[in-house]
Amino acid sequence: MRTLIVTAFVSLDGVMEAPGGEAGYRNSGWTFKDVEFDPAAYEIKGREQQETAALLLGRTSYEAFAPVWPTMNEFAEYNAMPRYVVSTTLESDDARWPATILRSVDDVAALKDTEGGPIAVHGSATLGRSLADAGLVDRYHLLVFPLLLGAGKRLFSDADKDTTKLKLVEHEAYGNGITKQVFDVVH
Numbered sequence: 001m002r003t004l005i006v007t008a009f010v011s012l013d014g015v016m017e018a019p020g021g022e023a024g025y026r027n028s029g030w031t032f033k034d035v036e037f038d039p040a041a042y043e044i045k046g047r048e049q050q051e052t053a054a055l056l057l058g059r060t061s062y063e064a065f066a067p068v069w070p071t072m073n074e075f076a077e078y079n080a081m082p083r084y085v086v087s088t089t090l091e092s093d094d095a096r097w098p099a100t101i102l103r104s105v106d107d108v109a110a111l112k113d114t115e116g117g118p119i120a121v122h123g124s125a126t127l128g129r130s131l132a133d134a135g136l137v138d139r140y141h142l143l144v145f146p147l148l149l150g151a152g153k154r155l156f157s158d159a160d161k162d163t164t165k166l167k168l169v170e171h172e173a174y175g176n177g178i179t180k181q182v183f184d185v186v187h
Contacts, residue, residue: 003117008155016123030145035177038176052117053119054119058085058087059090062090065122083098083100084100086102086104126153144180166184170182
């Protein structure tokens with residue numbers, strides 16, 4: 001079974017919306033404008049590209065990334081690997097950044113049952129919450145920013161469900177206040 005990793009930039013209060021910039025969100029761009037840049041804090045992002053075998057996105061994130069990521073050298077590994085987008089409404093993939101369309105969380109569960117390396121979920125707040133609620137997430141890679149953003153899309157669901165136990169497997173604090181927290185989900 002493949003490992004499903006949710007990776008996110010998140011504020012201390014759990015907001016993950018528009019970390020790099022997105023029109024219509026009041027605190028858009030908070031990862032770059034509100035916290036001093038420290039390249040050491042982003043080491044995990046490069047490692048993720050090396051260790052990931054496939055990319056999984058929700059429709060909104062896919063539509064935001066598809067016109068941009070293929071032209072960015074820093075995402076070369078992601079551009080070369082299989083991509084999947086979960087959507088009930090997307091009619092076809094973007095020819096600039098081809099992806100296989102999955103229609104449900106059950107389709108993601110079937111993908112996890114195939115042979116291959118880890119599958120990474122980037123952005124995709126709604127998808128990440130649905131996968132967690134379905135018990136499909138195996139690991140979280142979090143860069144937690146020392147900010148309280150208030151409103152915004154949250155990484156974690158507010159569904160009334162059984163406790164999800166996590167095991168901290170890697171962590172580091174950086175001089176700019178960002179903390180790296182890597183958790184395995186205890187199944």
